[in-house]
Amino acid sequence: MTRLFNSGESLRPTKDEYLDSISVDCVVLSFNEGVLQVLLNKLKKSSKWMLPGGFVRMDENVDAAAQRVIQVRTGLSDVFIKQFHLFGECNRFDQEDNKNIIDSLGMTDEMAKWYLRRFVTMGYYALVEYSQIDLFVHSDEEEIDWFPLNKLPYLYGDHRDIIDIANNSIRMQLGYLPIGYQMLPEKFTMPELRMLYEAFLGKELDRRNFQRKILSVGYVKKLKEKRKVGPHKSPFLYVFDKTKYQDIEKNGMYLIPDTAIL
Amino acid sequence: MTRLFNSGESLRPTKDEYLDSISVDCVVLSFNEGVLQVLLNKLKKSSKWMLPGGFVRMDENVDAAAQRVIQVRTGLSDVFIKQFHLFGECNRFDQEDNKNIIDSLGMTDEMAKWYLRRFVTMGYYALVEYSQIDLFVHSDEEEIDWFPLNKLPYLYGDHRDIIDIANNSIRMQLGYLPIGYQMLPEKFTMPELRMLYEAFLGKELDRRNFQRKILSVGYVKKLKEKRKVGPHKSPFLYVFDKTKYQDIEKNGMYLIPDTAIL
Numbered sequence: 072m073t074r075l076f077n078s079g080e081s082l083r084p085t086k087d088e089y090l091d092s093i094s095v096d097c098v099v100l101s102f103n104e105g106v107l108q109v110l111l112n113k114l115k116k117s118s119k120w121m122l123p124g125g126f127v128r129m130d131e132n133v134d135a136a137a138q139r140v141i142q143v144r145t146g147l148s149d150v151f152i153k154q155f156h157l158f159g160e161c162n163r164f165d166q167e168d169n170k171n172i173i174d175s176l177g178m179t180d181e182m183a184k185w186y187l188r189r190f191v192t193m194g195y196y197a198l199v200e201y202s203q204i205d206l207f208v209h210s211d212e213e214e215i216d217w218f219p220l221n222k223l224p225y226l227y228g229d230h231r232d233i234i235d236i237a238n239n240s241i242r243m244q245l246g247y248l249p250i251g252y253q254m255l256p257e258k259f260t261m262p263e264l265r266m267l268y269e270a271f272l273g274k275e276l277d278r279r280n281f282q283r284k285i286l287s288v289g290y291v292k293k294l295k296e297k298r299k300v301g302p303h304k305s306p307f308l309y310v311f312d313k314t315k316y317q318d319i320e321k322n323g324m325y326l327i328p329d330t331a332i333l
Numbered sequence: 334m335t336r337l338f339n340s341g342e343s344l345r346p347t348k349d350e351y352l353d354s355i356s357v358d359c360v361v362l363s364f365n366e367g368v369l370q371v372l373l374n375k376l377k378k379s380s381k382w383m384l385p386g387g388f389v390r391m392d393e394n395v396d397a398a399a400q401r402v403i404q405v406r407t408g409l410s411d412v413f414i415k416q417f418h419l420f421g422e423c424n425r426f427d428q429e430d431n432k433n434i435i436d437s438l439g440m441t442d443e444m445a446k447w448y449l450r451r452f453v454t455m456g457y458y459a460l461v462e463y464s465q466i467d468l469f470v471h472s473d474e475e476e477i478d479w480f481p482l483n484k485l486p487y488l489y490g491d492h493r494d495i496i497d498i499a500n501n502s503i504r505m506q507l508g509y510l511p512i513g514y515q516m517l518p519e520k521f522t523m524p525e526l527r528m529l530y531e532a533f534l535g536k537e538l539d540r541r542n543f544q545r546k547i548l549s550v551g552y553v554k555k556l557k558e559k560r561k562v563g564p565h566k567s568p569f570l571y572v573f574d575k576t577k578y579q580d581i582e583k584n585g586m587y588l589i590p591d592t593a594i595l
Contacts, residue, residue, distance in 0.1 A: 090353075090453070127453075129451065132422050132423055133422075160395075189391065193419050243585045244509075245585075246509045246585050246586060323507075
């Protein structure tokens with residue numbers, strides 16, 4: 072369901088409100104039916120989908136700009152976000168792409184001139200729980216949707232690269248940072264957690280080794296409760312131990328004995 | 334030894350050359366006599382030391398700006414650098430600090446106005462080999478030196494935070510990325526590599542466990558050669574296996590069996 076969100080945001084920025092040269096782009100990821108999904112929006116008049124992104128207000132921290140961009144699209148505040156890369160190349164855009172946007176939005180000449188200047192963009196990834204999210208557009212000139220990460224539509228500018236590099240960053244971090252707290256429901260099964268890792272890694276993991284290793288790190292707790300998923304299938308449910316999870320998030324997994332090289 | 338470097342760089346930027354709003358700051362780290370050292374420079378007229386930093390030219394990638402800033406100070410090109418955090422807060426600076434710099438440099442009013450606007454800065458860390466580096470100033474109004482990370486002088490703006498966050502980023506990565514190739518001489522002893530890890534971690538590591546784990550990852554090779562360091566002390570020398578080192582750098586250490594949770 073897509074709704075209109077009355078955030079006071081305008082699709083047509085006025086340049087004196089925003090910092091020059093720097094923007095934010097957010098790779099918002101969720102996990103649904105075993106597949107990683109990324110949030111994209113599009114101007115109805117344009118053929119290319121875009122990452123939720125925007126400019127940084129004069130009196131706004133850059134991280135706060137990323138949160139605002141995500142809130143406008145999902146209704147959620149204080150989402151889990153992380154900087155992963157500054158895209159600082161000179162020629163990030165096909166200027167045709169930008170001119171199409173300018174035409175679609177009917178920007179003033181002054182605004183168009185500002186819009187066509189060079190911008191570097193800070194890439195953030197955000198991890199959210201699929202079922203918790205409603206989708207919002209902030210004008211009926213826009214559409215928004217989830218797309219499976221392995222079946223992306225035609226994308227604007229360097230947004231395909233931005234998505235790929237976000238995923239690579241997360242993949243690199245899977246060995247030393249926990250994942251799942253923001254993306255899974257409160258109670259989950261071990262196969263669900265494994266499938267999340269498999270989706271990020273793009274490969275199957277050994278069921279028993281995975282369970283043994285995850286439990287040895289100590290941030291996942293087994294409940295007595297089971298979930299009935301079939302006549303002879305009732306897997307146990309698990310929850311994250313929030314204190315341990317946050318401790319590992321802060322210090323890295325290698326500080327846990329026997330899990331890594333240090 | 335400090336030398337003047339004729340790079341054509343000026344201490345007094347002219348605003349039309351550079352992107353608005355974004356700068357780079359570089360935490361250049363080396364390892365000497367068991368201690369991590371950070372490179373700092375200072376205007377002679379100022380009381381505060383600064384990280385090597387600068388603005389981004391209109392036609393320059395942001396990563397290239399960081400390389401340029403480092404080359405001007407060290408004479409080295411293509412140094413190992415890595416983005417670690419965008420410092421995007423609104424009030425990063427004490428404006429008194431900035432006014433002192435403006436006075437010290439005798440900036441024009443127009444330039445001073447630009448300089449006092451809000452800048453966010455991309456933090457890079459660079460890892461270099463101490464013995465390979467000469468230090469350069471690009472004007473005799475400046476000085477430059479190495480400082481032990483645990484004995485930093487009075488620092489400008491948020492540069493103390495930038496250094497702390499760089500170190501924290503490296504510490505987090507020690508469990509999944511290799512380190513040492515850029516900071517140690519080609520041939521090194523196992524205690525030298527261990528001391529480098531200990532310096533980043535700020536704690537002692539068990540000598541035998543460290544050696545066993547490092548060798549199990551496979552990117553460090555033992556030579557037949559020894560180094561004579563005392564009458565009864567001739568430790569073996571080691572080198573990095575560059576191919577394996579780069580492979581781990583790209584894929585993370587957790588892909589090596591039995592070293593981490595995956």
